[in-house]
Amino acid sequence: MKLPNTAQVAAYRRDGFIRIPNFLDEVELRRWRDVTDDAVRERVAGTSDDGGFYSRVFTQCQRLADTHAGMAELILDARLGQAAALLAGVDGVRVWHDQALIKPHYGNPTAWHLDDPFWSFDSGDAVSVWVALDDATIENGCLWYLPGTQREARYESTPIGENFGALFDQYPQWLEREPIAVPCPAGGAIFHNGLVAHGAGANMTPRPRRAMTCAFMPDGATYNGRPHDMLAPEYVASLRIGDPIDDDRRFPLVWSRALAGSPAAGD
Numbered sequence: 001m002k003l004p005n006t007a008q009v010a011a012y013r014r015d016g017f018i019r020i021p022n023f024l025d026e027v028e029l030r031r032w033r034d035v036t037d038d039a040v041r042e043r044v045a046g047t048s049d050d051g052g053f054y055s056r057v058f059t060q061c062q063r064l065a066d067t068h069a070g071m072a073e074l075i076l077d078a079r080l081g082q083a084a085a086l087l088a089g090v091d092g093v094r095v096w097h098d099q100a101l102i103k104p105h106y107g108n109p110t111a112w113h114l115d116d117p118f119w120s121f122d123s124g125d126a127v128s129v130w131v132a133l134d135d136a137t138i139e140n141g142c143l144w145y146l147p148g149t150q151r152e153a154r155y156e157s158t159p160i161g162e163n164f165g166a167l168f169d170q171y172p173q174w175l176e177r178e179p180i181a182v183p184c185p186a187g188g189a190i191f192h193n194g195l196v197a198h199g200a201g202a203n204m205t206p207r208p209r210r211a212m213t214c215a216f217m218p219d220g221a222t223y224n225g226r227p228h229d230m231l232a233p234e235y236v237a238s239l240r241i242g243d244p245i246d247d248d249r250r251f252p253l254v255w256s257r258a259l260a261g262s263p264a265a266g267d
């Protein structure tokens with residue numbers, strides 16, 4: 001697993017995303033694929049596709065690390081957290097949620113959206129990693145970004161629904177911007193800021209486009225009052241707006257400068 005270098009950190013800070021090809025080596029990629037396939041198979045066993053639009057945007061499985069030991073090993077790898085912390089420029093990161101995102105063959109596009117406004121903390125430093133388990137291409141629904149939009153975003157959520165461009169009703173000033181397609185080879189990773197505008201095209205191929213992702217919350221992020229499945233009722237009951245979301249059991253600290261006893265240096 002590769003840590004971002006100085007140029008990649010600078011590009012991330014400017015654009016709100018960075019692609020790191022060869023993030024995983026071949027052995028690691030095989031493991032990420034096997035573990036993700038197994039964890040998803042286990043999670044979806046006995047459930048059925050409701051046939052709705054969203055179920056064909058992707059098969060989405062969150063918090064697989066909570067129920068699958070192999071996935072926990074991958075997601076709680078301190079190097080993954082260190083890469084995220086280094087890009088965001090923060091002293092520590094916690095898992096908000098991992099999620100497998102398997103866009104099925106001929107799957108629907110992923111509507112343009114921002115991530116952080118769905119979440120229970122407001123932060124300009126939230127960072128997600130998106131690991132390509134298959135080559136993500138223009139044909140099968142790779143990610144697209146509007147560079148720099150993380151600096152102009154507000155904490156208002158747009159549904160990831162059938163209305164592909166609904167985000168632009170909220171941000172008409174972004175309609176004139178040119179989006180960047182970010183194809184990513186299998187084993188590569190894209191890191192993005194939780195406030196940067198992004199989406200993905202339809203999968204125009206007869207094969208799935210698999211990705212394993214994780215959203216990291218900067219250590220010290222505080223509760224904003226927004227409900228979310230990640231916050232169990234008994235935990236919400238213990239939280240007041242402004243309290244740090246820092247229960248180590250629910251939101252593990254994957255990497256912190258203090259624990260590592262070293263800077264988040266990448267090169």
Ligand SMILES: O=C(O)CCC(=O)C(=O)O
Nearest residue numbers: 101110115128130200213
């Ligand atoms: O995989 C996709 O199509 C969308 C991914 C995404 O929105 C994310 O990782 O935040």
Ligand SMILES: [Fe+2]
Nearest residue numbers: 113114115198
């Ligand atoms: Fe997203």
